[in-house]
Amino acid sequence: MKKLVKSKEFGVLMVLVALIIFFGIASPQFMKAQNFFNISKQIATVGICSVGFCFVLITGGIDLSVGYQISLDIVVTAVMMNTLGLNWAVACLIGMLLGTGIGLVNGLIIVETHVAPLIVTLSMMTILKGISYLITNGLAIFKFPDAFVKLGQGTIAGIVPISLLFLVAIIIIGIFILNKTVYGRYFYAIGNNVDAAKLSGVNVKKIQLMAYGLCGFFTSIGAILMLARLNSAQSSTGDGYEFNCLTACVVGGVSSNGGKGTVLGAIIGCLIVGVLENGLAIMNINEYIQEVIKGLVLLVAVIYDTMSLLKNEKVKKIKAINVEN
Amino acid sequence: MIGDTILKLNHISKLYPGVTALDDLSLEFREGEVHAIVGENGAGKSTMIKTISGAIEPTQGTIEIEGETFTKLTPHLSRQKGIAVIYQEFTLVPVLSAAENIFMGEFIMNGMVLNRKEMERRSAELFERLNVKIDPTAKVADLTTGFQQIVEIAKAISKDAKLLIMDEPSAPLTISEVEAMYQIVDRLKEDGVTIIYISHRMDEIFRLSDRVSVIRDGKYITTVNTDETNKQELIKLMVGRELSETYPRRKNPATETIMSVSKLTGNGVKDISFDLQKGEILGMGGLVGAGRTELAQLIFGSEKIVSGEIIYKGQPLNMKQCPQAIKAGISMIPEDRKRHGVILDMTIKDNVTMPSLQRISRHRIINRNREKSVTEEYQRSLQIKTPSIEQKVKNLSGGNQQKVVLAKWLAMDPDVIIFDEPTRGIDVGAKQEIYQIMNDLADQGKAIIMISSDMEELLGMSDRIVVLCKGRMAGVLNREECTQERILTKAAGEE
Missing domain, CATH: 3.40.50.300 (P-loop containing nucleotide triphosphate hydrolases)
Structure with a gap:
């Protein structure tokens, strides 16, 4: 128990609990089981994308193209299924390959040219946006096979959404990569001190490339689930998702300066953002006010992260010196 | 040459949660001396400096500067009393000139604009006093580490420092730069500046200092006249145990x-x-x-x-x-x-x-x-x-x-x-x-x-x-x- 209270995620978890209690009191609809499954459906995409996003953040990078990666992945998958009439599973596979490819291209440009990730992925975002609108002409594509739509809308035993299972699976894979494999360890090493990592024999370029590739891969899975849930593909669908992922990660304690954070933290961050959005919507709060609140949440999270970091370090250092002497 | 007490620490203690960084430390510095402080890492040297520079306040004890007693100092007050610190990490702005760095924070102004000429003239005077040739208009980034440190020293003495604290000044310097720095210390001493010199290197302590104080585990151990002690004795005092030989010998010769x-x-x-x-x-x-x-x-x-x-x-x-x-x-x-x-x-x-x-x-x-x-x-x-x-x-x-x-x-x-x-x-x-x-x-x-x-x-x-x-x-x-x-x-x- 003591270990749990001391763990990094505990504080964030308490914020989540507080939010749930607040909305529970404010609105009777909120506390229903059905609403929680709704939230889980709504956050499945952000949650899955955030796993990849936190890999990139941990290595000290950022991927702002995530939002329009979702759009392009969705549109291309939809065209494959609908216009070209391919089998839905094959179409999904192509969507996933595309997503991974975009991630790798981002990564390749960043590691080979050393241009700041912010600029590279911001440019990529605009490029992807353009391509996706070129394909759709701004129109929606709809009507997909039932088996495919079930991925996003279906449930098991009538209550547990299938998309929730995907989310859980991706979380487990994410935790495994970050905690159990050499790659996860290298992500942290590069994010903390890229020079020392390089001089320890870590192939920095390869690992960074991998982080962006994985980010693209997870994003494409999130995108496909979203397509199935909405049963409609539009170029504007992914707009703003990079902001949601960033907020979720930072709220969950993944440092925007690299080197710190966990998958579990990022997911709790997603839940906070998801509960906030859902709760505000149930309470009929004006949409624009919601935007203001979301922006504030990110700002507060970043400030809190930076401040608590400074404070903790002093106390720990003194304790350690004490032991040493 | 060496005069009265300029600075005195009376029974200073500094407690952090769970740690005693300084423990009833009393120490006295005399005007015009080069006073070396030695001690292992974590002995409390930097805490002591910070107490003197006003960066932290002691939990107990008082600081006496030229007869005036304080229970705590602020960085501003410490400066006012003529105390300056040269830290291991320089506080210079690389893209600005040497002169601009020296007068950073107290720029000489000509109405609304900087009076560069006057700052450069005064910097040149300072460098002359230190007997070094540095172009006051040179960018700090273009200077060698040794010269950067001299700019840092010039910055300190430009504000009429009476007491200069140098925290491991030789650490970033090359052999020839170290010699130049020694000469500057000698020159400052001639000018009557008191210097507190913190170092790990024994040879420079013997080269420069008049007296050496040893600190161990936050406690004052002793002060000795430098010419009445030797390296072995100092090391023994610092670590509190006998070290057999400075450089251990090996048994096996090289093979292939x-x-x-x-x-x-x-x-x-x-x-x-x-x-x-x-x-x-x-x-x-x-x-x-x-x-x-x-x-x-x-x-x-x-x-x-x-x-x-x-x-x-x-x-x-x-x-x-x-x-x-x-x-x-x-x-x-x-x-x-x-x-x-x-x-x-x-x-x-x-x-x-x-x-x-x-x-x-x-x-x-x-x-x-x-x-x-x-x-x-x-x-x-x-x-x-x-x-x-x-x-x-x-x-x-x-x-x-x-x-x-x-x-x-x-x-x-x-x-x-x-x-x-x-x-x-x-x-x-x-x-x-x-x-x-x-x-x-x-x-x-x-x-x-x-x-x-x-x-x-x-x-x-x-x-x-x-x-x-x-x-x-x-x-x-x-x-x-x-x-x-x-x-x-x-x-x-x-x-």
């Missing part, structure tokens, strides 16, 4: 050649040739900028070789990046420990296993038990002092951090280990341990290349010394022919 460098060129060095033998410590001397670190980077594969070759274990070593060198059994302990050696925010365990992570993994999945046992093995054998291997490296002292860097390479079982300034910023006790470890490694048949700017260390530890000058070989000296003078003349390119 493991690496043969011929006409190596690239990364700013040219035509370097030497042999490295198993079981020897090959010293590498020269001024900073002579190309020693650059040469090490070539051997380690972190920079590209333009021409020449390295024959390693009878085969030409063909590498483009350091992972290949690491695989071949070459390790490097870099000069800048915090930037290149360790990852401060990660744990001891994570750092120690960083190069060998793939070896203790199966299918790229880390074997936690092996990771733990490997780390604990080196924690024991190198005596890394820590409550847990899960402790973050930034919470360790310099000596223990260096042991972590050592441990991570020893876990790779290397044949050649390059030490770049192995004991920089490490206290006396830990230095001894590092020397002992280096000797043990050589005894085990490892070949060691040691780059050092510390002349005593270079002479004391090396079997042979390669001297570089301006990126070229200036010569190889055997142990018998090594003297400080010969190395210096070669390093200066005069032989």
